[in-house]
Amino acid sequence: MTFQYEYPHPAVTTDIVIFTIHDERLELLLIKRKSEPFRDQWALPGGFVEINEDLERCALRELAEETGLTGIYLEQLYTFGEPGRDPRERVISVAYYALVPPDRIGNISAASDAREVGWFQLDSLPPLAFDHKQIVGMAHRRLSAKLNYSTIALQFMPEKFTLGDLQKVYECILGEKLDKRNFRKRVMTLDCIKDTGEYRRNGSYRPARLYAVKTPGHVEFVR
Amino acid sequence: MTFQYEYPHPAVTTDIVIFTIHDERLELLLIKRKSEPFRDQWALPGGFVEINEDLERCALRELAEETGLTGIYLEQLYTFGEPGRDPRERVISVAYYALVPPDRIGNISAASDAREVGWFQLDSLPPLAFDHKQIVGMAHRRLSAKLNYSTIALQFMPEKFTLGDLQKVYECILGEKLDKRNFRKRVMTLDCIKDTGEYRRNGSYRPARLYAVKTPGHVEFVR
DNA sequence: CCAAAAGTGTTCACCGTACACCCATGA
DNA sequence: TCATGGGTGTACGGTGAACACTTTTGG
Known part of the structure; x- marks a missing residue:
């Protein structure tokens, strides 16, 4: 089955920067890609927005799929849409960030169906796929700024x-x-x-x- | 000509809240819709993102089309993507806001090809199409907040x-x-x-x- | 000389910051 | 008794907020 449009439509994804604190370090969750492009590179969790799915709900779903967690703080960060950020097709990504209390992290790998996932310290990240390094940087700046005027x-x-x-x-x-x-x-x-x-x-x-x-x-x- | 995808893709637009100051009032630019839905109602300027067009460039283009202006301050505001916000199809809108110095407003209606456009005081807006009232509200809050920690x-x-x-x-x-x-x-x-x-x-x-x-x-x- | 907007300083309260010592516990 | 993190108060400087009068001009 295919879907037809009179004009070309971009694909829309949500990507999530999932932060937690571990060993007195700020860490985030990454997923090792299993397919091209950027095969075997680490990337932010994310995925395509379903056609009748709210953006925030999509991000929450991705979060739940990767961590099994619900009821987590989530906030929209920024929308990245530069043409060419995904070599396959035009992909516009609505980025979110989430904050996970360390005690709610159970067995992450059990929840994520056979995908290789891992927590990485923010200051020693591996090379990231797409423009995800930029997204992580913005998420960290937003989080730092919010410490000073919020709880x-x-x-x-x-x-x-x-x-x-x-x-x-x-x-x-x-x-x-x-x-x-x-x-x-x-x-x-x-x-x-x-x-x-x-x-x-x-x-x-x-x-x-x-x-x-x-x-x-x-x-x-x-x- | 049609464009086919294996999965349904949403449409993506940018909408812009174009602010200016006039008669010691904060005003914004609206456009009267000529077609359904919300025919003859006022709406924010905006339009579909072309398939190889950067989001910000799309917003700048819309801004130029409606006002003839370039070199204007523009900032991404938020992305609105609730299903059903557009009754025709799934439309995800990346909202921007722009600030126009009053002396740069020339003959707006000349620039906008025969569309009915107008400046409205923020505190006496007509009913707006789609969720544009919500977008305007967020833009005003962002602008107010920024006055206190920026120039x-x-x-x-x-x-x-x-x-x-x-x-x-x-x-x-x-x-x-x-x-x-x-x-x-x-x-x-x-x-x-x-x-x-x-x-x-x-x-x-x-x-x-x-x-x-x-x-x-x-x-x-x-x- | 009157009306109207331009321009100018001081005082006070509050808050962010710098800073050093004792406390409670387990080993 | 010692090592380790938990817990506490004060003094100072900077900044935001309140507040009123003189100056300059045109009519």
Whole structure:
């Protein structure tokens, strides 16, 4: 079966930059391509938008197919449509980025049907297919900028976490150390997390208070 | 001639929110549709992306077709792709917004080949076709936000302008009065405009200094 | 001399930043 | 008792916000 149009239509895909935090590093999920072009190269998860599928729903579907996860923070990033970005045909890609709390990452490879997937540290990525390096760069800049005027970082946190955990998330995204006292003061004035009353015993050392996010979702423009 | 695909492809358009300032009001350009759907309703300028045409170039082309203008500030806004937003077929629209200095608006209707076009005040728009009201709303929010951390407002200014002119641009976009002294102080510290040494005699009253933008383009993150 | 817009400084409150020490725990 | 990360407060400087009067011109 074929589909006919009076004028040529581009193909439309969504690509997703799926971020997580692991070992105090910002990481993202890549997939090894099994076919041309860019065969055996790593690429962002993504795929064609179905003809009756909403763009965001398409991105959520891709996310679920690759990770098995639902209920993840997702935001549209930018639309890349330069002719020639895909050597096969004209492909316009609506890029999204997603933030996955580390504790929700189960067995990724089980969810992705026999495709080779892997998490990569942002600062040591392999060569990427298409213009995906550019997409990743923009996603990282957007994420970094949002740390400063929103509570988006809470999307990376598990149900219970310490202030030290949260600070490390900021630090590895921004790529710089932050002052502990100033950080805590600022987080507290945001009034977006609550003390659970519990403590985490980290094997050794003084136990740390455990906090939880007060309201699901995140708040923009907190400054 | 027809074009065949193995899978259905959506149509892709760009729509542009073309802003200008007129009579101390924020206005945008609309076009009256001559065909179904939404026949005789007002809509944003826009059109289909040609198969080998870059998205931004498509938006620039639409802008030139409707206004005859080139060299105008243009920025991608968001991509709208909800199925059903166009009743004919699946249409994904990459929305842009453009800022036109009032002195560059010549005879718009001459440029647009016999189509009915018009400038409308943002706060008294007619009913719009498709989801264009939503697009306009997002464009206005983006523009308002950018006033606070960039020098984007300079894109609206003619070659020479007074500080009062510039303040009125801020005021009509933000929808609130600003303090004259604080405004001037802030603009001066940005160091983005220069004194031309000339004055404008407004018919009566004290003449105002004329300024010009120092560097073309605009600066992000001035705070 | 009157009307109207242009132009100009100071004060205050708040916030971001710099900075150093004690605490609780397990080994 | 020691090693390690958890937890806390103050002082300073810069910036945004509030606020009123003089100047210049044309009528």
